[in-house]
Amino acid sequence: MAHISIIGTGNMGQAIAGLVTKGGNxxxxxxxxxxxxxxxxxxxxxxxxxSAVTDIVAxxxxxxxxxxxxxxxxxxxFATFDGLTVxxxxxxxxxxxxQLPDSTVLKAFNTNFxxxxxxxxxxxxxxxxxxxxxxxxxKALLTGVVTAAGLKAVDAGGLKRARELEALGFxxxxxAAGEKITWTGGFAVSH
Amino acid sequence: MAHISIIGTGNMGQAIAGLVTKGGNxxxxxxxxxxxxxxxxxxxxxxxxxSAVTDIVAxxxxxxxxxxxxxxxxxxxFATFDGLTVxxxxxxxxxxxxQLPDSTVLKAFNTNFxxxxxxxxxxxxxxxxxxxxxxxxxKALLTGVVTAAGLKAVDAGGLKRARELEALGFxxxxxAAGEKITWTGGFAVSH
Numbered sequence: 001m002a003h004i005s006i007i008g009t010g011n012m013g014q015a016i017a018g019l020v021t022k023g024g025n026x027x028x029x030x031x032x033x034x035x036x037x038x039x040x041x042x043x044x045x046x047x048x049x050x051s052a053v054t055d056i057v058a059x060x061x062x063x064x065x066x067x068x069x070x071x072x073x074x075x076x077x078f079a080t081f082d083g084l085t086v087x088x089x090x091x092x093x094x095x096x097x098x099q100l101p102d103s104t105v106l107k108a109f110n111t112n113f114x115x116x117x118x119x120x121x122x123x124x125x126x127x128x129x130x131x132x133x134x135x136x137x138x139k140a141l142l143t144g145v146v147t148a149a150g151l152k153a154v155d156a157g158g159l160k161r162a163r164e165l166e167a168l169g170f171x172x173x174x175x176a177a178g179e180k181i182t183w184t185g186g187f188a189v190s191h
Numbered sequence: 192m193a194h195i196s197i198i199g200t201g202n203m204g205q206a207i208a209g210l211v212t213k214g215g216n217x218x219x220x221x222x223x224x225x226x227x228x229x230x231x232x233x234x235x236x237x238x239x240x241x242s243a244v245t246d247i248v249a250x251x252x253x254x255x256x257x258x259x260x261x262x263x264x265x266x267x268x269f270a271t272f273d274g275l276t277v278x279x280x281x282x283x284x285x286x287x288x289x290q291l292p293d294s295t296v297l298k299a300f301n302t303n304f305x306x307x308x309x310x311x312x313x314x315x316x317x318x319x320x321x322x323x324x325x326x327x328x329x330k331a332l333l334t335g336v337v338t339a340a341g342l343k344a345v346d347a348g349g350l351k352r353a354r355e356l357e358a359l360g361f362x363x364x365x366x367a368a369g370e371k372i373t374w375t376g377g378f379a380v381s382h
Contacts, residue, residue, distance in 0.1 A: 082351065088280035123381030124315030154371045156362065160273065167358035171347065180345050185381035190314030191372050
């Protein structure tokens with residue numbers, strides 16, 4: 001059984017917490033203001049907006065050492081809605097990994113709208129969580145948490161693929177914001 | 192009724208030609224070696240690998256002036272299979288648009304595996320063609336060709352979004368090559 005900490009109690013934090021317990025794993029949730037509350041999970045999900053990540057990582061860096069840290073962010077430039085705020089050849093996940101050299105960073109959940117995690121499907125397909133990272137054991141542990149909840153997970157490759165996952169997440173957000181798709185639809189993965 | 196020229200007679204060229212005629216539009220197909228055969232379509236689809244595009248554009252630049260040119264390429268670095276060969280902040284479509292200032296360039300079909308264009312579905316969802324470009328009329332014309340064939344089309348935004356479409360296309364290819372998905376599956380769009 002895995003023990004998961006989730007920092008952030010918004011839409012995505014709640015959806016991921018629901019998955020964890022549905023799959024029979026244990027969860028603790030703290031909001032981003034509870035800086036004095038330590039997190040004890042083997043996996044720590046940073047379920048906060050990209051703009052809040054740097055502070056949390058700075059506050060909790062030592063506490064996150066040795067743990068699997070999951071970045072779910074889409075670093076969209078909300079001023080222009082026309083690109084990401086991270087360098088074109090980088091990713092939010094790469095930045096977080098650089099700030100946390102003693103943690104194992106995974107990118108996951110950023111291509112899933114919250115409603116599709118709660119509902120379990122994207123259209124007619126079971127919701128698939130795409131997971132990128134450089135550590136196979138860490139990816140396998142998170143995959144187990146996801147599949148225990150009845151969803152699918154796909155290993156999307158090394159952490160370098162976070163760049164493509166963030167491009168996909170951004171594109172999906174622009175399509176929903178532009179009413180080309182709904183916030184409960186988007187990109188489904190057919191296996 | 193639209194008249195479509197397709198340069199390239201491979202898997203994708205054949206699949207797109209099939210769509211055009213299925214929808215009651217007319218098509219002419221030339222292979223990339225038929226450099227002396229002019230293309231007469233209102234829309235010209237460059238259904239060739241990325242590595243072949245530069246030569247074709249150089250040979251046919253004047254002929255393509257005033258036409259809608261559709262770039263379907265995924266400029267994957269096949270030496271490393273770990274990225275794209277275009278600059279991180281650019282796209283193949285942007286390069287082609289720069290080479291063809293008198294044409295209207297669209298990015299489309301690069302997120303569709305050929306089998307899903309022929310079969311009409313990705314898993315349980317109708318195949319959706321994502322189209323990016325800066326000219327609304329051109330996108331509407333191509334959308335009409337796609338929807339007449341029974342598929343769906345989504346306006347993915349300006350030509351700048353080709354960058355995200357190429358990231359999506361690349362990711363999808365890596366997943367299929369790694370046997371995480373099949374070549375008849377991939378990213379479906381739930382509307």
